[in-house]
Amino acid sequence: MGLKIMVVLFLVTFGPFAVFYLAFYIFCFIGGGFAVTLLYGKINSEKHLEKCEQSYLPPTQIGILKTLDEMKLEMKPIKIDRRLTGSSFIDEPLQQVIQFALRDYIQYWYYTLSEDESFLLEIRQTLQNALVQFSTRSKEVDWQPYFTTRLVDDFATHLRVFRKAQDRLADREDKQRDITEELVDSFFEAEVEMERKICRDVVCTSHKDEEGFLRDLCELLLYLLLPPGDFHNKNMRYFLREVLARGVLLPLINQLSDPDYINQFVIWMIRDSSCNYEAFMNILKLTDKPPELEAVKDKVLEELQYLRSLDTAGDGGHSLMKLIHHMNINVIKNQINSLLFVKKVCETRIQRLHSGKEVDALKLAANFGKLCVIPLDHILIHNIALQFFMDFMQAAGAQAELFFWLTVEGYRVTAQQQLEAMQGWQKDGKKQPCTTKGLLKAAALGVYEQYLSDKVGGVLRSHECFKSNFSHKGDQHLKCFGLSEDQIIHIACNFLVNFKQMLLLNNTSLIRL
Template sequence: DLTSLSVWGWGGLGVVLFLITFGPFAIFYLAFYICCVVGGGFAVTLLFGKTNSERHLEKCEHSYLPATQTGILKTLDEMRLEQKPIKIDRRLTGSNYIDEPLQQVIQFALRDYIQYWYYTLSEDESFLLEIRQTVQNALVQFSTRSKEVDWQPYFTTRLVDDFATHLRVFRKAQDRLEHDCGDGEMVESFFEAEVEMERSVCRDVVCTSLKDEEGFLRDLCEVLLYLLLPPGDFHNKNMRYFLREILARGVLLPLVNQLSDPDYINQFVIWMIRDSSCNYEAFMNILKLTDKVSELEAVKDKALEELQYLRSLDTAGDDINVIKNQINSLLFVKKVCETRIQRLQSGKEVDTLKLAANLGKLCIIPLEHVLVHNIALQFFMDYMQAAGAQAELFFWLTVEGYRVTAQQQLEVMEGWQKDGKKGGSTQGLLKAAALGVYEQYLSDKKLLSYILNYFSLSSSTESFNGSPTGSINLVSPRQSLRHTSAQCSH
C-alpha cells in the first residue's frame, strides 16, 4: 500500500511540474512534434529515392527509343479492326445435290450449338472457321472412303439378311405374346427373342435407355472422328469432345428420333407412292382382305366425310351425274367396310380356300433351290426343327461341306505331286475328318435311327415343296462351306 501511494504521489508530482513548466497545451504540442518528425523522415526518404532514380535514368539515357508517329499507330488499329474476307471451300462430295444440304446442316449446327454463346465472348470468326473446316475435312474423308467401299454386296446380301433377321425376331416375339395370351410387353418379348437368335448380341439397353443411347452415339462419333480427323485435330481433346457432342446430340440423335417416328415414316411412304396411285381393284381387295378394324374404321370415317361434302354441293349443272357416281362409290366402300368390320368382330374365320382361289395357286419351290438359298434355307431349317428332323438336314450339309473341302485339298495335292512336293499330312487330315463324320452320323448306334428318320424326312419334304428328295443337287463349294460353318456354330 505504501509503495502504490508513493508511485501515485511521484507520478502526480511529475504531471503537475510538467503542466507548470510547459503549459496546459503541452500534450498537443508533443503530438504535433511527433507527426512532424515522422513526416519529415518520409519526405527525406522520397527525396533520396527520387535523386537515385534520376541518377539511374541519366545513366540509361542512351537506351531510350524515339516515340512512334501517330499515323502508324492509327494504321495498325485500323488493320486490327478490319475484317478479313473468309473464303470457304464448299465442295464436300463433288455433287451439288449433296453438298448444299450438308452445308446447311453444318450452318444450322454452328448456329444452334456454338454461335449463340460464342458471340457473347468474342467477335473473332477464326474459331468458327476452324471448326467449320475441321467438320468439312471429316466429311471429305468420309466421302472419299465411302467411294472406295463396294456397296453392292452390302445392300444385296448383308442388309437384306439383317432386315430378314429383324422380321424373324419380331414374328417370334408376336407368336410368344399370342401363346402367352397377351401377358407381358412387346418390347421385353422382342429382346428376349433377339437374345435367343443372336446368342451374344442384345440391344435392349441402347434401345430403351436414353442415357445409354447417347453414350453409344458418343462412342460411335469417337470412332468416326478417329478414322476421319487428322492426328493433330484428334489429339486435341477440347476440339474432339466439342465435335463429338455436336455430332452425337445435334446430328445423330435427332436423326435417329426422326427415323423412328411413325408419323415421319408414314409421310415418307406416302411421298414415295405419291406418283403411283392405287387403282380401284387393288383398293377394294385391300379392304376385303385386311384384318385391322382400326384401318377399316378410318376408311369408313373418310368415306362419310366425303359423302357429307358431296351432298352439300349444288346438284344443278352438268356435273350432277359425276357427283351421283361418286356418292354411289362411297356408299359401296362404306358398306364393304361395315361388312368386314362385322365379320371380324363376330369372330368368323377367313375362308382360306376361297382366299387362295382368289389369289391364285401358291408357288412351288424345288428342294434343290431351297438348299442353295440363304433365306429359304433358314426357314427350311426352322420347319425341319419343328418337325424334329433337323439332323438329316445337318448331315447333308456336313457331308456336302466335307466333299467340297476334300475335292479342293485333293486338287492341291495333285499340284504338289506335279511339282515334286509331298502332301501326306493332307490325306491324314481328310481321313480323320471323314472318320469324325462317320462317328457322328453313321456309327452302329446311329445308323438305324438315321435310316428310320430318313423316310420320315422324305415324306415331310414332299409335303413341304411338292417334289421328291431325289431332286437335290450339289451346291457350289462356297455355299457348302458357308452352310457347314453355320452348322458348326449352331
C-alpha cells in the same frame, strides 16, 4: 540581436496570437488563389468544349505498336471451299446442316466471349474436311452387295424378331403389365435367341446409354476421318463429338423413331404412285385389323357427305351450263356408287371379324385335293407367292439357295438381252462393243464370289459341281449357271411340300395366296 528586437516588438504590438493569425491568412490566400484558378479554368474549358463539340481526339493505342502491326498482318480472310461431295444437290443441304449446327450449339455462346470469326471458321473447316474424307471413302465402298444382301437380311431378321415377339405376347395369359413394356421385353428376348451373342436392349431403352454409344461412335468416326493433329487435340475432339452426338445423330434417331414422321414419309413416297382399284379392294378384304377398316369407313363417309352436297347443288339457267352440270352429276353419282360399295365391303369385313368367323382348316384339309396346286415355277414368278415362299425358306434357314436362284435368273435375263443386242448389231453390220462379253463374265464372277466362293463358307450345296461347270463353260454366259440352278430347283422342290403344309395350317396365308 536585431531579430530578437523585431520579434519582441511584433508580439507587443499584435499580441501573442499574431503568429497563428499570420499562418491562417497565408493559408487562406493560397487556398483562395487555387480555387479561383480552378473555377476560371473550368469555365474556360467548358466554353472551349462547346466550340469544339464535334471534334474528338484520336484514341490512344492499346498495346505495343509493333505487336499490333504483326497481328494485323496475320488476320487474313480464310477461304473455305464449299465443295464436299462433288454434287450440288448434296453439298447445299450438308452446308445448311453445318450452318445450323454452328448456330444452335456454338455461336450463341461464343459471341458473348469474342467477335473473332477465326475460331468458327476453323471448326467449319474441320467439319468440312471430315465430310470430304467420309465422301471419298464412301465412293470406294461397293454398296451393291450391302444393299442387296446384308441390308435386306438385317431388315428381314428385324421383322422376324418383331413377329416372334408379337406371337409370344399373344400367347401369354397374364396381362398385368403394360402391353408396350411386354412387347419390348419380348422383342429383346427373341433377339437374344436369334442373334445369340448380340442384344441391343440397353442402348435402345436407356437414354444415357444411348448417348454414350453415340459418343463412342462419333469418336470412332473422328478417328477415321480427322487428321492426326486435329484428333489428338482433346478440346477439339470432345467439342466435335458432343456436337455430332447430341446435335446431329440423336435428333436424327429421334425423328426416325417418330411414328408420325414415318407415316408422313411413307405418304410422301407413295403420293405420286396411285394404288389401283383391285389392290385396294384386296387389302380391304384380307386385312384383319378392324381399326384400319373403321378408319377407311370414316373417310368414305366424309367423302360421301361431300359428294352428296355437290349432287344436290342447283344448276344455272343456261343450256350449256345445264349440260355441263348434267355430266358432272353423272360422274358424281358413279363416285357415290363406288364409295357405297367400299363402305359395304368394310362393314361386311368388320362384322365378319367381330363375329369370329374364320375359314375351317379341317375342311380345307379334307378338300386339299380339290384345291388348285401351284407348281414351283409359278411360285417363283408370282410376287405374292414368292413373298410367302421367301419367308418360309428364311424360317427354314435355306434362304441362300433361293436368293442365289433369283440372282442367277436376273443375270440370265440381262445376259440374254445383251447377247440379242450383239446379234442385232452383227446383222446390221455395226461395230459391236468388245466389252460386253467381258462385263457379262465379270458379272458371273461376281455372283460366284458372292454365293459360291470359299469366302462365304460354301453355304450352297452345289459348290464343287458349280466350280467345275463354271471354269469350263465360263464363256457360255446363258449356261454357266445351268447345273447349279437345276440343283437349286431340286432343293426348292424338297421344301415345297412343307411349304404347302404350312399354308394349309395358316388359313389367312392360304386365302391370300
